[in-house]
Amino acid sequence: MRSLLAFLLVLLLPLRAGAQGAATQRSIAIDSRLAADAALRVGDRVVVASEPGMPGDTVVIAAIVERRADPAEIARGEHRIRLHLDHLQTLLGYGDRVDRFAVGTRDARATSEAVSRINAAAYGFRAHRSADVAVETSRTFAVVSRFHRAIGLITIVASAIFLLCIMLLKVDERRRDVAALRLIGCSSRTIVGSVVLEAAAVAVLGSLAGVAVGGAASWIVNRHYQAVYRTPLRFSIVTGDIILMAVALSLVLGIVAGWLAARRLTRQPPLVLLGR
């Protein structure tokens, strides 16, 4: 029924303000997408029918409703209207049938109690917690989340390799300096420590810059996809946890890369580093 509701064919014969309507004319609400696509306004009269070409009811648009930020509606180019329950039942010939009831409870304990009591007495239907239904219906997004995590993992592994490679190259450039320091008596520990400190500073600065870029990118992504899919849904959110994780991970990777690169260099005798 929900699908039918969603795709109820609306014969677009808007009767503009000024035309006389019956006193008992029913009203409907339409979503903002339909209002925009069909150039409808509050007060317009339209005909709703269950199938194209079938006679229907003339109704007046009483309200325009904003779409919810529902991920399940993404990429579905459908329009939605809302009718009074009895009106839709009559239009579709449903009698007194409904697809579901939604029940509001006071708190979590009341919810559990309500579910048990309803299921004990129910005949031919079951009560479910909204949270459980959400889990089931969000399987698609669970897949997308897994995909994102996989991409994230690959990116982190790739970044670690790139970082190690570049640290190795840059530290290698300083082989003569390192050799000179070793020759004048600086310990490997001092040299490795200074390289690690430098790597850590670069990692922190770089990750902060990355956070700024990520924040900007997140804003752009949201603006873009909200426009493309015509939804208020937020596609990307940068939270404190994510920032903390990114900075921490960058720091760890940077330090490890710097340590490995510096260690490699300080293990070689100074004269070898000088090419003698």
Place this chain on the structure above:
Amino acid sequence: MIATLAFASLRRHRARTALAVLGVAVSAAMLLDMVMLSTGMRESFRGLLLSQGFQLRLSPKGTLPFDTEATIRSADSIVALIRARPSVAAVSPVLGGQLHFPVGASTVTSTALGVDPSVQGDFELVAGRDPAAPDEIVANDATLRALGRSVGDTVRAAAGYDPQLRTLSGQRVLRIVGRVRFIYLALDQRAVALPIGTLRAMNGPASEGRASLAMVRVRTGVDVERERADLAAQLRMVTVISTSEALKQVDERLSYFRQLAVILGAVSLVVGFLLVTTLVTVSVNERIGEISVMRAIGVRRWRVVAQILLESSVLMLVASPIGLALGLVTARWLNSILASFPGLPERIDFFLFQPRAALTALGLLALSGVLAGLYPSWRGSSRPIAATLRQEAVG
């Protein structure tokens, strides 16, 4: 000589070279995966749509095939009209619904497709035969497993089930004559197919003459888009879409993945470029004295540049097959994640390997690698010889 110097230089710093190769390989793998992702879904879906040769699809007005429960009224007359067109080779009407099979104390529900077995394009026979008689049915493995039945068995099926009264309506006894694989359904989705007339009868008078979808195969040489436009003009109560239109809809719905692929692909390219630039710059800086001496003894600048570019080219050449292998492995993994989308047809791949696209991507990376080496090598070979030698002597 140039090649000898280039290979010798790469061998001189093995760890660095190995790591650089690995870095470029990872770049190549990511780039390849993103190319596969950006084209895979579309091509996979196109292949799926055209697998049975039907180029046009009719669905209830304003909907996409099987997007809703809506059906086409007077579908038989519409099908007859289309079949009469000389440009049309075949029309396959399909009615979608559900059948309920009582099994013990419970009921197994399955997607049901009412088809015209002589022209159907929804399933492939694995064993047995197509349902010819009104009381015959074919099922996929998921259904047969759930029912505990096999080809040759009979089952009781009902088109209606009232959960409140726990009663079945529109019942029939049907004989399973074939084991099939449904082309457009997920592997684990329970599904059966039976003659469209049987399903309509089981559904009751409301289903008479109705279909959810009609697939049209045009004759060879016919302009598909023109045929689509003609049919759309003639049949105003249905939506007619061609394969390209369907692909456009898919593109729109899955544009997120394509855009992600483009962005990540571009990032991979940039990172690969930066990696090679850094490697070449460091390599050149280390050998600046050597490079200046080569110039001093008369080696031409472009030959010095060529030697350095040869190093970065060798890196790319070695890294590319590694990247290709790595990319195929990660693509398989990522594809297995996305393939678990609920309701996704079994044959849809998000990551499709197309040799031409892969070669283009790797070629692009190789080119960017060579270009990345161009500036630092040119700069290194253009330094004033005397000043550089003096600097190197002091250093």
Place this chain on the structure above:
Amino acid sequence: MSTIVEARGLVRDYRMGDEIVHALRGVSLAVHEREHVAIVGPSGCGKSTLLNLLGVIDQPTSGELSIAGERVDRLSDSRATEFRLRRIGFVFQRFYLMQALTARENVELPLAEAGMAGAERRERAVELLDYVGLRKRERHRPSQLSGGEQQRVAIARALANRPSLLLADEPTGELDARTGAEMIALFERLNDDGTTIVVVTHDEELARAARRVVHMRDGEIVG
């Protein structure tokens, strides 16, 4: 005897930060064919700068320079490179051999650049190594050679394309006394065999081995 080097009023100035250093202040010099000339002087007198100009590694700020009858003071980079390849042989204080190549391959390098075919190139390289007494070390890399041996290889490399002029910048600077003496003997042999040599050196023995000594101070020739 023809004149190999004709330098007139060579000036070379360098900018070092805000200062301008006048490395050469109008040097005129002529070197004839088969001459062995040593340029001596204190550090910073401009002798290496002069050698760099003669080697067409650097360009004078002003003045005229001809080598083997060709004006070289205003050559383009590609022409200068070509000239160095075919007309000049340069020996450096620090040898500057390609570490990744063997002794023979180092000598082959300018021959390959000049377009000589593989077999002929190898033959010539071996011939040159034989001349400098290193035939048996042709497959050794620079890291496997002593300082003196490396310098011999460098000399063989410098002679590869039969240059009109052999230039050497402190060729014994990194060598011990005994090896230095061997190098001096080699230079004498080269000159006896017809090579025109200009050497910049602090080494008195090397300077004495030359037939003419040019003294420089403060960017000028003083004797």
